[in-house]
Amino acid sequence: MKILEKIINIDRRVIFLLIGLVVFIPLLFKIVTPTKISEPVKKAYEAIEALPPGSNVMISIDFDPTSAPECMPMYIAILRHCFKRNLRVIVLGHIAYGIPLGEIGLEKVSKEFGKKYGVDYVNLGFRPGYTAIMVGMGREIRDFYAQDYRGTPIDSFPFMRDVHNYNDIEMLVDIAHGYSAELWVQYAGARYGQRIIIGSTGVVAPDIYPYLQSGQIEGIIGGMKGAAEYEQLLKRPDMAAIGMPALSISHFFIVFLIIMANIGFFIRRRKR
Amino acid sequence: MKRGVPLIITFVTGVLIIIAFFIPHKPFGNLEQRFLIWYSIVAGFTMLLGIDSLIKYHIRKIRFREKGWGYSIVTVTGIVITLIFGFYSWYAYHTPLALGSPFMWLYTYMIVPLQSTMFALLAFFIASAAYRAFRARTIEATLLLIAAALVMLGRVPLGEALRLKLPAIANWIMEVPQTAAKRGIFIGTYLGAVAMSIRVILGIERTYLST
């Protein structure tokens, strides 16, 4: 049967075209659908909501442009939440390519809330060292970040004068696309009792759930869906919420392709 | 001598790090961190090695008009422009990461979209790989495709809306059999890494050396 052969052997370029359309068309219409809030995201939201105004929140940008579609929406949502609650934000990062994304996000969201650099937020930039920095900041942040990313001494910012180590950071949020989340939990969380929220790509999130179960972290924002849930809690649907219909339909389409391929496979096997 | 010296260095360094793991007293306590910092410094210099290899490779392709030499011109031009933009931004804006600088323009309008696009290719490849590979040839393959389908459907808002308990099933698959299998593979992998590391430290495994 010609149709059967065609179903079993669809040209991969046709599959590419179909998946492209399935993702692109819903994005064109910018439909926002409500999404069920999961417990890990709810816990993350409540943890930040409970912080008193003036608290210091450190956000570690541990992603780069490849994961920006998943990680930027959750980063922007967290920034919005922090600025809405009048929390002070300290941004730093362990991936050189990611720090400019941190700056882009700060620039965008600070304008929305009228926040000023050096008064309400600061960007400490990138330093190489990963675990050495995570451990060293338990003693003194200035050992690694004596200046911000522009080269300005951090003591010239009034709110940074009282920030020395994890004891002065009420919450650490790691936006991660790799294994930095586990390192923060091991070094800042386990050694210094730092409260941590993890925002991660969908692939990394399953590895982080055991830490939430054991109480070592306060919440998880996993993938674009987690970001969409957070935007919904903030009542400010944005990039992640708009991406949800495309995500849903593309998943269903792939399952449909698998079913079609197997139907063709079984019919052919029966014929033999 | 050529083989002996690296083997001795490997042995001494390896044993020192193992000892330092158990002895917090100075000078052992932060030995691992110190070695990691030294490695980062050395690795930084080896980047020069890589850049030399890259430029030589592409210049050779351009000189001898080898297959794909046009792409080599694009590569070399890209390297030169990025360097110029970076140094100029440093000079004019005190940091290449200043938002109005040419380097940030390059970053925002070229690097970010290019990298995001490469990552986005995964969507297409996942579809074609799933279509080709998820066929119920054996019992194991059938279990794999059923689990994959359930998790894919359970992880999206549309799957939640169907009210077939798909999210709960997907979570159970991820939290129980998936985690169990992963932990089993982890234990095996890390034991293998320990055995391999012992072989390297003791000089039994020497493939990373040349004669």
Next chain:
Amino acid sequence: MILLIFMLLPPSHLKVYDTPNDEGGSITIEWRLSPSETEREFRGYEIYRALTPQGPFEYVDFVMKGKNRYEDKGVKDNKPYYYKVVAVRDDERVESPVAGPGIASPQWFNTGRINVLIFTIIFGFFVIYYIKRAKRDKSLYIRKITGLDAIDDAVGRATEMGRPILFSFGLGALTDVVTIAALSILRRIARKAAEYEVRLIIPNYDPIVMAAAQETVKQAYTEAGRPDLYKENDIMFLTADQFGYAAGVDGIMIREKPGAIFFQGFFFAESLILAETGHSVGAIQIAGTTAITQLPFFIAACDYTMIGEEMYAASAYIDREPQLLGSIKGEDAAKLLIMIIIILTAVIGSIGFFIPQLSSIYEKIVSFFETS
């Protein structure tokens, strides 16, 4: 009584002691939380330190509410220090009784890691025992690893098709043990490629790995008696950017159309892009990685996949040297021991749900395996 409800109450039961298992210069202070913690205005605790119980006390640091432990890392060894913890509510302060002295000192052994030491000794014993046994009995059994057996066939197939071989280490550095394992596999492939006179292309993500690969391939070609076929330009550095590397390797695959592709090392999200492109050019693909998240992609897209420790067994499997075989068997013995402990602990823990005595044994076993 009514006044007591509004009074700010101090923290209590202050304990001051040398921070255990450290390099010195640190004293730990623990306290029981102030009963006033539940109030909204309660801010946290101030830590004060002095050289005598009478003072003068100097301010050390501030700790958020909810935390009942602080490590003071600004002290000198072998000197007594006294502490008090002050509860803070808006502008109000109330002090705990003074506690001390705490004397900081360095420790020579981290007692929190004794379990690791015990297991390391057991593991070392297994490895040495099996190496000695392998020297006596050279026919020590290792099960079939299909991916490694397929190497020769893959190289042969590329030779018949008249197409080159492509080898990728992924994003691993030479500090990753898996990259060293990949080098031993590369040596085997390079020797075969030299014998069959087929071209070997190795694009690299890391310059140090590139240097090691060049040396390994040169060595292998020399051992095969064909040093003239070695081409340094075919083992090149591409870029230290993940997707730049993936794009570069894809470009090489589409232009050169290799007959056999080996993905051996540590991979991240680019794995499926590489594997699918390799499939599209019709190459036979053999993958091996310890990156668990990427294994499903390689299993779906490649012809053979080596999972985790199968890669580490490569050099022993290929060379069959007694010392290498012995270390694999030692590793297997250690794994068997771990499996027995896991099963026993799971059974004890499950039955302990109903029998409290067993539950306490289960807790002791679990706490023994915790490390600091």
